Amino acid sequence: MLTEQSQQTITTTTLPVMEAFYTLQGEGTFAGRAAYFIRLGGCDVGCHWCDVKESWDVNAHPHQTIDQIVAGALAFPGRLAVITGGEPLMHDLTALTGALQAAGFQTNIETSGVCQAVTGSWDWICFSPKKFKQPNPAIFTRADELKVIIYNASDFAFAESFVPNLRPNCRLLLQPEWGRSDEMLPRIVDYVKANPQWQISLQTHKFMAIP
Numbered sequence: 001m002l003t004e005q006s007q008q009t010i011t012t013t014t015l016p017v018m019e020a021f022y023t024l025q026g027e028g029t030f031a032g033r034a035a036y037f038i039r040l041g042g043c044d045v046g047c048h049w050c051d052v053k054e055s056w057d058v059n060a061h062p063h064q065t066i067d068q069i070v071a072g073a074l075a076f077p078g079r080l081a082v083i084t085g086g087e088p089l090m091h092d093l094t095a096l097t098g099a100l101q102a103a104g105f106q107t108n109i110e111t112s113g114v115c116q117a118v119t120g121s122w123d124w125i126c127f128s129p130k131k132f133k134q135p136n137p138a139i140f141t142r143a144d145e146l147k148v149i150i151y152n153a154s155d156f157a158f159a160e161s162f163v164p165n166l167r168p169n170c171r172l173l174l175q176p177e178w179g180r181s182d183e184m185l186p187r188i189v190d191y192v193k194a195n196p197q198w199q200i201s202l203q204t205h206k207f208m209a210i211p
């Protein structure tokens with residue numbers, strides 16, 4: 001069941017920004033690319049291993065106007081914007097993505113897919129489902145990339161459960177939870193070798209000690 005909070009999309013011309021910073025995308029298809037990260041506040045998925053729990057409270061982060069957010073991104077030379085959270089689709093992202101694209105940015109999002117609507121204009125949707133809250137099926141045919149965090153062995157079956165519902169060209173990524181890498185990394189390597197439709201994703205920004 002979706003909660004009342006996750007079913008609700010918050011419509012606003014300002015957004016709660018926990019942090020925004022220019023770095024390299026560390027994970028997934030665009031790993032290694034310079035990117036401006038916009039981390040929005042608010043998430044009720046409740047992953048126990050979440051490394052950004054301070055993002056959860058939607059009311060704990062100062063609001064910025066769309067113009068302020070885009071101006072922050074334009075201060076750097078890269079033109080890849082990654083909207084993350086928290087769960088960014090708690091918010092109506094139509095205005096933000098429109099403004100970013102008008103300013104010349106590629107718009108990528110990382111979402112658990114639990115929210116009712118996929119708002120915004122996206123060049124790339126990374127769908128990263130979590131066991132703690134079921135996604136809305138509306139995300140399945142929008143996803144360009146499925147990225148499943150492998151915390152324990154049962155997560156391989158969890159990852160496979162989504163594949164029949166995705167588009168045929170959706171990229172399939174398995175990523176070890178950072179704290180469980182010693183145990184899960186060898187298993188993912190073996191899994192990808194046996195199931196080559198999958199690919200490994202590593203949190204390379206953590207190896208590089210960058211945000």
Ligand code: SF4
Pocket residue numbers: 043044045046047049050051052053055085086087112130
């Ligand atoms: S969905 Fe993301 S932000 Fe939300 S609890 Fe899980 S890992 Fe943390």
